[in-house]
Amino acid sequence: MVDLKLIEDLSNAFGPSGFEEDVCRVVKKYTGDFDLVNDAMCNLYLRNRNFSGKKPVIMLDAHLDECGMMVQSILENGMISIIMLGGFHLTSLPAHSVLIRNEKGEDIKGIIGSKPVHFLTDREKNDCSLEIEKLYVDVGASSRQEVMEDYGIRPGDPIMPDVTFSYDEKHGICFGKAFDNRLGCACIVETMKELINDDLHVDVVGAFASQEEVGMRGATVTSQQVKPDLAIVFEGSPADDYFFAEGLAQGSLKKGVQIRHMDRSYISNGEFIRLAHQIGDEKGIKYQDAVRRGGSTNAAKISLTNQAVPVLVLGIPSRYVHSHYNFCAMEDVESAVRMAAEVIRSLDENAISTILKKDMLV
Helix, strand or coil: CCCCHHCCCCCCHCCCCCCCCCEEEHHHCCCCCCEEECCCCCCCCCCCCCCCCCCCCCEEEECCCEEEEEEEEECCCCCCCEEEECCCCCHHHHCCCEEEECCCCCCEHHHHHHCHHHHHHHHHCCCCCCCCCEEEEEEECCHHHHHHHHHCCCCCCEEEEECCCCEECCCCCCCCCCHHHHHHHHHHHHHHHHHHCCCCCEEEEEECCCCCCCCCCHHHHHHHHHHCEEEEECCCCCCCCCCCCCCCCCCCCCEEEEEEEEEEEEEEHHHHHHHHHHHHHHCCCCCCCEEEECCCCCCCHHHHCCCCCCCEEEEEEEECCCCCCCEEEHHHHHHHHHHHHHHHCCCCCHHHHHCCCCCCCC
């Protein structure tokens, strides 16, 4: 069973792109049985203490960061101008609360301003267009001096959604923020714990990447450092069952781990997909296939490392990612962990050679 407290702590952690330190500390808290190191970019590398260094390496990837914002400037009236860290849609932001972390490490609560309906013109009431330059965070101050001196807020301070995790035990539903991709981080931890005593044909490295939401920057570094032969990418994938009818939806809650065949930046390895299908069918692991018209994951960077790396992308369907509030089903998280663990257990010399296409021309 996946540790619910792990997911809670990861979801609640402060971690916009470039400010992932708190998330790293949560990972450390739950991985005492492993060797864990970080680099200057806040990427984390998790290894079993019996890591041989002599077997093919499979890297488990997930990104640490979440969509957030940064203080861009402070107006004379105390309103705070912001800039995006990642891909929020602007219409999801007004009237929601946020936390600004100042240089002292204090979290200051603010509200993304929304003009009251009483002051809207008829034209404004029907205009849903927004510009980031016209969104401001209000912390309750009345001047620029007060914001800087009393609240300790300055340009460059990071901002995240103000949301607290909860779990609906009756229905098995998690509620919180940053399921893209703290769910993936949880899956790395749980998969490595599942495999800790197994005699495998591969060495497993967990790589928690920073700054995915601003251009998959962390994975550019982790893939160069780990130099994997194979990789599994965990992702909190956008659920589409709220928007599409059955048959069109490919990311539905409670229908299992999502196996991604392609997106805007990556086409999967067919043999890796076939192996995942076989494992799912044999082990009774629920899965659903996804062919995405858009989106991307760290697979885009990892797959292009060295002489190419086959990547299996496993998603946990999550509603309303890249917004304040997310839903996911606990059973889908567990399906992702089971799928990854069983796929890794099945990676013998023949399976690895097949995925790497070593005998393709023979």
